Amino acid sequence: MSDERDTRRGAHAADDGDDTASVSRPSGKRSARRTRSASSDSGAVATIERPSLRKATKKTDRAERKTGNPFKRLIKFLREVIAELRKVIWPNRKQMVTYTSVVLVFVIFMVAFISGLDLAFIKGVNWLFG
Numbered sequence: 001m002s003d004e005r006d007t008r009r010g011a012h013a014a015d016d017g018d019d020t021a022s023v024s025r026p027s028g029k030r031s032a033r034r035t036r037s038a039s040s041d042s043g044a045v046a047t048i049e050r051p052s053l054r055k056a057t058k059k060t061d062r063a064e065r066k067t068g069n070p071f072k073r074l075i076k077f078l079r080e081v082i083a084e085l086r087k088v089i090w091p092n093r094k095q096m097v098t099y100t101s102v103v104l105v106f107v108i109f110m111v112a113f114i115s116g117l118d119l120a121f122i123k124g125v126n127w128l129f130g
Contacts, residue, residue, distance in 0.1 A: 090100065
């Protein structure tokens with residue numbers, strides 16, 4: 001399904017060697033990530049940039065939160081949420097069925113295990129204190 005989704009949205013342009021199409025949206029494939037990062041690094045040492053560590057007072061934090069139109073802040077928040085959701089690599093149908101079945105089997109096993117322990121403790125307490 002992800003391959004179908006990629007070809008519908010124009011990921012076939014990345015096969016032609018055009019790097020600009022693959023940069024805009026992650027494919028989710030590790031091999032593509034490795035080749036892209038290896039080609040962009042070209043032997044350079046990666047540096048980690050840290051945000052400036054400023055100590056903000058409570059007054060400045062409150063002022064930053066309160067400024068601006070609340071509707072504009074809400075719209076900005078929703079745009080950022082949508083942008084982050086576009087970055088998510090969604091599972092296809094087969095993966096979703098697999099993950100769901102694994103979770104259900106695990107939950108059924110744990111319910112049976114805890115029920116068995118509960119029954120054992122009930123029997124033990126009844127035998128001990130009768």
